Amino acid sequence: MVESGGFPRCVLAVFAHPDDAELACGGALAGWAAAGASVTIVCVCRGDKGAAERVEPGALAALREAEGRAAAAQLGAEWHALGMPDGEIAVDRLRAEVVALVRRRRPDVVVAPDPTVVIVGSSHVNHRDHREVGWAVLDAVGAEAANPNYHPGDDPAFQAAELWLCASSSPDRWVDIGVAVDAKVAALRCHATQLGGGSELGAADPFLRELVVGRAAAEGRAGGVRFGEAFRRIVLVD
Numbered sequence: 631m632v633e634s635g636g637f638p639r640c641v642l643a644v645f646a647h648p649d650d651a652e653l654a655c656g657g658a659l660a661g662w663a664a665a666g667a668s669v670t671i672v673c674v675c676r677g678d679k680g681a682a683e684r685v686e687p688g689a690l691a692a693l694r695e696a697e698g699r700a701a702a703a704q705l706g707a708e709w710h711a712l713g714m715p716d717g718e719i720a721v722d723r724l725r726a727e728v729v730a731l732v733r734r735r736r737p738d739v740v741v742a743p744d745p746t747v748v749i750v751g752s753s754h755v756n757h758r759d760h761r762e763v764g765w766a767v768l769d770a771v772g773a774e775a776a777n778p779n780y781h782p783g784d785d786p787a788f789q790a791a792e793l794w795l796c797a798s799s800s801p802d803r804w805v806d807i808g809v810a811v812d813a814k815v816a817a818l819r820c821h822a823t824q825l826g827g828g829s830e831l832g833a834a835d836p837f838l839r840e841l842v843v844g845r846a847a848a849e850g851r852a853g854g855v856r857f858g859e860a861f862r863r864i865v866l867v868d
């Protein structure tokens with residue numbers, strides 16, 4: 631349990647696109663990995679549509695997989711890709727894949743996007759892939775992985791203790807990422823195809839650190855930490 635030792639021992643972070651986990655919770659993941667946790671980033675989509683202009687999807691996907699692997703290494707995390715095309719998530723397969731990973735790795739914390747966030751402020755619609763991944767993780771971890779009748783396989787049923795949702799409109803948990811800001815910046819810098827306008831990352835390299843620090847200060851303020859990442863925490867096992 632997270633509460634007893636202060637850090638989780640095994641973390642599964644399931645996100646849609648190759649830079650999503652780093653951007654949403656790269657500081658927390660790096661901090662947990664540095665404290666000895668086994669951290670795995672599960673990247674659902676290939677990132678093959680992550681460009682403002684027309685691109686050859688296979689070529690972009692190959693670049694983005696290499697970027698994702700390099701970024702995960704900067705955080706001290708493993709990288710696990712599910713290889714679905716952007717915008718074409720097979721939700722039933724995704725739930726089965728998440729259930730299988732949860733049963734195999736037995737994480738105490740699973741991290742994912744908050745799927746209830748659809749419209750952000752007055753100028754942003756949360757990407758469909760983020761919402762679909764969030765819903766699939768909620769269903770897989772909240773109900774299915776612990777029930778052997780869902781997706782029967784070789785590994786025994788397992789209940790992850792906690793779900794932590796990122797980019798939530800109702801955060802209730804903050805992780806101090808002061809010591810992990812450098813790792814988060816280094817990880818995001820690996821996503822060279824996304825450094826510039828028109829991407830979810832939305833920052834050119836010289837401004838990346840400024841962006842990360844500014845976001846961490848803004849997110850941390852509500853939680854009383856100088857630099858933080860905010861989460862909505864769901865405790866599934868007391």
Ligand SMILES: [Zn+2]
Binds near residue numbers: 647830
């Ligand atoms: Zn994304």
